[in-house]
Amino acid sequence: xxxxxxxxxxxxxxxxxxxxxxxxxxxxxxxxxxxxxxxxxxxxxxxxxxxxxxxxxxxxxxxxxxxxxxxxxxxxxxxxxxxxxxxxxxxxxxxxxxxxxxxxxxxxxxxxxxxxxxxxxxxxxxxxxxxxxxxxxxxxxxxxxxxxxxxxxxxxxxxxxxxxxxxxxxxxxxxxxxxxxxxxxxxxxxxxxxxxxxxxxxxxxxxxxxxxxxxxxxxxxxxxxxxxxxxxxxxxxxxxxxxxxxxxxxxxxxxxxxxxxxxxxxxxxxxxxxxxxxxxxxxxxxxxxxxxxxxxxxxxxxxxxxxxxxxxxxxxxxxxxxxxxxxxxxxxxxxxxxxxxxxxxxxxxxxxxxxxxxxxxxxxxxxxxxxxxxxxxxxxxxxxxxxxxxxxxxxxxxxxxxxxxxxxxxxxxxxxxxxxxxxxxxxxxxxxxxxxxxxxxxxxxxxxxxxxxxxxxxxxxxxxxxxxxxxxxxxxxxxxxxxxxxxxxxxxxxxxxxxxxxxxxxxxxxxxxxxxxxxxxxxxxxxxxxxxxxxxxxxxxxxxxxxxxxxxxxxxxxxxxxxxxxxxxxxxxxxxxxxxxxxxxxxxxxxxxxxxxxxxxxxxxxxxxxxxxxxxxxxxxxxxxxxxxxxxxxxxxxxx
RNA sequence: GCUGGCGUAGCUCAGUCGGUAGAGCAGCUGAUUCGUAAUCAGCAGGUCGUGUGUUCAAGUCACAUCGCCAGCUCCA
Numbered sequence: 216x217x218x219x220x221x222x223x224x225x226x227x228x229x230x231x232x233x234x235x236x237x238x239x240x241x242x243x244x245x246x247x248x249x250x251x252x253x254x255x256x257x258x259x260x261x262x263x264x265x266x267x268x269x270x271x272x273x274x275x276x277x278x279x280x281x282x283x284x285x286x287x288x289x290x291x292x293x294x295x296x297x298x299x300x301x302x303x304x305x306x307x308x309x310x311x312x313x314x315x316x317x318x319x320x321x322x323x324x325x326x327x328x329x330x331x332x333x334x335x336x337x338x339x340x341x342x343x344x345x346x347x348x349x350x351x352x353x354x355x356x357x358x359x360x361x362x363x364x365x366x367x368x369x370x371x372x373x374x375x376x377x378x379x380x381x382x383x384x385x386x387x388x389x390x391x392x393x394x395x396x397x398x399x400x401x402x403x404x405x406x407x408x409x410x411x412x413x414x415x416x417x418x419x420x421x422x423x424x425x426x427x428x429x430x431x432x433x434x435x436x437x438x439x440x441x442x443x444x445x446x447x448x449x450x451x452x453x454x455x456x457x458x459x460x461x462x463x464x465x466x467x468x469x470x471x472x473x474x475x476x477x478x479x480x481x482x483x484x485x486x487x488x489x490x491x492x493x494x495x496x497x498x499x500x501x502x503x504x505x506x507x508x509x510x511x512x513x514x515x516x517x518x519x520x521x522x523x524x525x526x527x528x529x530x531x532x533x534x535x536x537x538x539x540x541x542x543x544x545x546x547x548x549x550x551x552x553x554x555x556x557x558x559x560x561x562x563x564x565x566x567x568x569x570x571x572x573x574x575x576x577x578x579x580x581x582x583x584x585x586x587x588x589x590x591x592x593x594x595x596x597x598x599x600x601x602x603x604x605x606x607x608x609x610x611x612x613x614x615x616x617x618x619x620x621x622x623x624x625x626x627x628x629x630x631x632x633x634x635x636x637x638x639x640x641x642x643x644x645x646x647x648x649x650x651x652x653x654x655x656x657x658x659x660x661x662x663x664x665x666x667x668x669x670x671x672x673x674x675x676x677x678x679x680x681x682x683x684x685x686x687x688x689x690x691x692x693x694x695x696x697x698x699x700x701x702x703x704x705x706x707x708x709x710x711x712x713x714x715x716x717x718x719x720x721x722x723x724x725x726x727x728x729x730x731x732x733x734x735x736x737x738x739x740x741x742x743x744x745x746x747x748x749x750x751x752x753x754x755x756x757x758x759x760x761x762x763x764x765x766x767x768x769x770x771x772x773x774x775x776x777x778x779x780x781x782x783x784x785x786x787x788x789x790x791x792x793x794x795x796x797x798x799x800x801x802x803x804x805x806x807x808x809x810x811x812x813x814x815x816x817x818x819x820x821x822x823x824x825x826x827x828x829x830x831x832x833x834x835x836x837x838x839x840x841x842x843x844x845x846x847x848x849x850x851x852x853x854x855x
Numbered sequence: 856g857c858u859g860g861c862g863u864a865g866c867u868c869a870g871u872c873g874g875u876a877g878a879g880c881a882g883c884u885g886a887u888u889c890g891u892a893a894u895c896a897g898c899a900g901g902u903c904g905u906g907u908g909u910u911c912a913a914g915u916c917a918c919a920u921c922g923c924c925a926g927c928u929c930c931a
Contacts, residue, residue, distance in 0.1 A: 312930055312931060314929065377930080385931095420925095422858090424930075427857070432927095433859080436926080473923095584922090585856060794890055795893070797891090800893085825891065831890095831891055
């Protein structure tokens with residue numbers, strides 16, 4: 216039989232082709248336009264390059280740039296083109312790895328002479344040349360010995376190291392395009408001419424294999440899209456996202472600042488404090504309702520305590536210390552030891568459990584200078600911490616409760632979030648069996664709420680495994696906010712006990728948790744999420760009153776006082792500026808409501824209302840506006 | 856911390872070949888009293904991040920230092 220039967224997945228189409236027809240021709244058979252869009256395919260569920268001949272009946276799916284795998288192959292091919300251009304221009308440059316990533320790709324290189332962004336135009340030109348040459352990418356396999364010899368001769372020390380680390384049974388494949396050969400598992404698009412639009416983005420350092428003891432290579436970030444328009448749109452989106460950066464908005468909206476005098480130690484302006492205080496008020500209300508008490512523990516405690524908790528040995532490089540009366544003290548990097556001291560200051564009965572002890576705890580941590588990032592990563596922050604002391608049999612229920620509480624809080628702000636389960640790190644307290652028990656308890660709770668999550672091996676705290684909640688910033692980077700950490704270690708170290716039904720002393724378990732994570736980081740995420748246009752209950756200025764002439768100043772003040780009486784945050788702009796100017800400024804300050812007052816409104820005892828994002832609403836009744844506004848502000852309580 | 860880039864007025868930025876610092880916005884003063892995203896005029900504002908050096912002369916060049924930005928997880 217010389218023909219094969221191809222069934223196209225995702226459509227009812229079935230077609231006959233001569234045996235050995237390439238996947239590309241099969242794609243064209245499905246639809247002429249596929250000639251333009253096909254990048255890769257799946258044959259019987261297996262990723263297959265377009266050049267590959269199909270030898271038997273198969274179910275086929277054609278992948279385009281719309282498919283994650285098609286996109287990755289396209290960008291990965293572009294990374295080979297970049298590497299080829301660099302080696303053409305700067306012979307002797309050694310190559311490390313060059314994968315596709317979420318928004319593009321990168322290549323780590325070890326150049327003879329450092330590459331700078333000024334070299335980008337030259338590299339770009341060479342890449343365009345390679346694309347015009349339309350070199351086919353040819354795959355071939357080598358034995359381990361051949362591959363080692365080949366790359367050793369070329370001086371590609373990183374490739375040699377990679378080959379050494381491949382498992383014994385691994386197929387070692389290379390791709391050749393023109394004079395350029397790279398060790399690569401593939402898959403790729405058929406030829407360099409497939410690449411339509413790319414751009415070199417930035418330059419960064421990256422340790423070889425992510426290990427800070429190894430050599431730092433130069434990483435060139437770039438991106439590629441299927442059309443020039445898509446690339447332009449992508450760059451446009453990045454520009455838009457930069458406008459939402461909380462560091463920029465924090466400055467423009469006068470929320471906070473960080474000065475050279477205290478790197479990583481933020482200052483909050485009055486408007487930023489309003490948001491902080493509103494968040495804290497919300498936090499207190501919801502936690503009170505969900506059965507938490509609030510405590511406060513000291514910022515500075517003595518060395519003996521931190522030795523007992525393990526921080527002095529396991530967390531020392533992140534702690535600020537001081538000396539008082541010749542004795543060592545530490546500024547708390549975490550709130551738990553203080554909470555433990557409160558627990559231990561009296562006897563507890565099994566009837567007291569679960570005991571939920573919250574604290575808005577200010578902590579200081581010495582983060583590496585290069586890790587600081589606006590309010591996202593600081594050296595002084597306020598954790599919305601809580602410690603739950605519970606009976607072993609209450610663990611799952613308590614964790615489920617915390618997951619639901621965090622979910623409720625995030626929904627209040629309209630956040631999407633991702634959950635991760637982080638397991639035992641290399642540096643840890645306690646034996647493996649206890650760790651496994653703790654990890655299982657967290658997984659049980661996740662299963663019970665039916666949550667989707669990913670496992671993050673080795674990323675737990677030194678005292679226990681954790682469930683992390685990650686939120687996204689304006690550029691799509693994720694930040695850990697909420698966390699739930701199960702701890703069997705500290706109760707042991709601090710000899711926590713309770714008296715059981717049997718009159719004997721028993722050991723409780725401890726859960727550490729935050730919902731916001733830190734107020735600072737949460738404000739940063741909120742700012743980017745809302746692009747500074749905070750919901751009315753959080754907005755630093757809720758109503759801006761704009762009199763058109765001096766004749767309305769009295770009326771403006773009267774309305775302002777009336778709203779203030781109701782606890783509404785209001786400002787009057789009584790400068791002698793034109794109304795357009797005042798509106799522009801109020802709009803840029805993202806005030807949710809503007810009241811414009813002229814002679815007409817004054818005569819009628821009404822207001823002209825302008826709503827952020829909606830524009831001029833015309834004349835409205837003041838009392839009904841006030842009623843609606845109060846209702847809107849009060850709505851956040853409904854979700855508690 | 857490491858790699859690369861950047862630090863000029865409160866903010867955003869210009870400053871050529873090394874020749875002695877400039878704009879817009881904001882601020883202040885005055886005029887203007889205006890109907891939905893910038894009224895006009897004037898005034899004031901700087902040890903060019905800091906230090907050392909090279910030079911007749913340094914915002915500009917060199918070195919050091921502090922700070923900021925991007926990245927350092929995505930395994931050929």
